[in-house]
Amino acid sequence: MALMTTLLASLLILSFFSHGTSLSSNYYSKTCPNVESLVTKAVSDAASNDKKVPAALLRMHFHDCFIRGCDASVLLDSKGKNTAEKDGPPNVSLHAFYVIDNAKKAVESACPGIVSCADILALAARDSVVLSGGPSWDVPKGRKDGRTSKASETIQLPAPTFNISQLQKSFAQRGLSLEDLVALSGGHTLGFSHCSSFKNRIHNFNSTTDIDPSLQPSFAASLKSVCPVKNAKNAGVPMDPSSTSFDNTYYKLLFQQKALFSSDKALLDFPKTKNLASKFASSKDAFTKAFIKSMIKMSSITGGQEVRKNCKVVN
Structure with a gap:
């Protein structure tokens, strides 16, 4: 059933x-x-x-x-x-x-x-x-x-808490591939995120730890200083340090353990998506070409x- x-x-x-x-x-x-x-x-x-x-x-x-x-x-x-x-x-x-x-x-x-x-x-x-x-x-x-x-x-x-299986399913239902998933995720290089979208990673992550251990410690501490309580309203952080510039910084941050969302970090949890993220982190040109294709x-x-x-x- x-x-x-x-x-x-x-x-x-x-x-x-x-x-x-x-x-x-x-x-x-x-x-x-x-x-x-x-x-x-x-x-x-x-x-x-x-x-x-x-x-x-x-x-x-x-x-x-x-x-x-x-x-x-x-x-x-x-x-x-x-x-x-x-x-x-x-x-x-x-x-x-x-x-x-x-x-x-x-x-x-x-x-x-x-x-x-x-x-x-x-x-x-x-x-x-x-x-x-x-x-x-x-x-x-x-x-x-x-x-x-x-x-x-x-x-x-697709929610910021999604894992790689949930992301793949969501994109596939719309005729979009794993390549599209990784390329379109690069849109997270622009903008601002409220605490509510990443609070699951810095508050009560699981039964044994408060903070997601896959987060870089000083980065996690900076997020928690901005969002000191689980239900902080209106507070948040830029999506990346160059959040008004369209670039490939997003992918570089993934490999520095500075991904904001669980759904961002999830790209590293599957070999194909991790390899694509690595390719885009090392080549802005490769990212922009893939982004254009997936946006169209x-x-x-x-x-x-x-x-x-x-x-x-x-x-």
């Missing part, structure tokens, strides 16, 4: 996703030729006022794609008795939604009813990487926006039905 339940759950998740064959880099070449420059300006303007914006938009795109595909369901507001994804526990720290709203407003002014919110979010994620010193790539376009957003479905997001693959998971006029509400 347990196996049957697991299989049914996996089939339900897989039913949400399809890798879009109708996407193309020149999808709006005739209908909205300036869409990319309009989105870039909105992201750039916001990032110039708030250095946390790029990491926020990249994370937002990940969290969107992992629920029902890249359909902008994460942008929908809760309404009536329905609590939307953005208000689910894993997403309450998402922010910078206003950037997508600003981009949508500019795009609607130029090309009304043409460009989906899902495409705008995918472009904004790419621009966020570029603005942080990372690589650029052609974003396939032509996604549609979804009409369903449920906070209850955010339990499908992930962002091509589709599932929407319409082009929203307002990213916060269905038509």
Whole structure:
């Protein structure tokens, strides 16, 4: 019975996703030729006022794609008795939604009813990487926006406490490989983490030790000084010392026993993922090439039905 339940759950998740064959880099070449420059300006303007914006938009795109595909369901507001994804526990720290709203407003002014919110979010994620010193790539376009957003479905997001088996399963359910898992984990080079995401490693780790012994001792002590109690609110640390720069520092920290999350450290617990992490730690070029490939693959998971006029509400 347990196996049957697991299989049914996996089939339900897989039913949400399809890798879009109708996407193309020149999808709006005739209908909205300036869409990319309009989105870039909105992201750039916001990032110039708030250095946390790029990491926020990249994370937002990940969290969107992992629920029902890249359909902008994460942008929908809760309404009536329905609590939307953005208000689910894993997403309450998402922010910078206003950037997508600003981009949508500019795009609607130029090309009304043409460009989906899902495409705008995918472009904004790419621009966020570029603005942080990372690589650029052609974003396939032509996604549609979804009409369903449920906070209850955010339990499908890979948790920072996941082990390698749980991570592999989560990615495989979305058609993503171990290579994609390791490359996309490199997105953790940007941003900030609240104590709640790594408290399991520095408080009551197990029945015999308080702190995860795989953490470098002085690093563990620094984390505990920032998060002295298990339920510290709002406190946290940068994802890495260069948390506003897109680089391969994340992978180097893994091998220094300075990974923040259990799910980060888990990459070293399986030979294939460990070898890939080592490759990316030693070569930024290898990492960026793999990241581009995996981002295009992930962002091509589709599932929407319409082009929203307002990213916060269905038509």
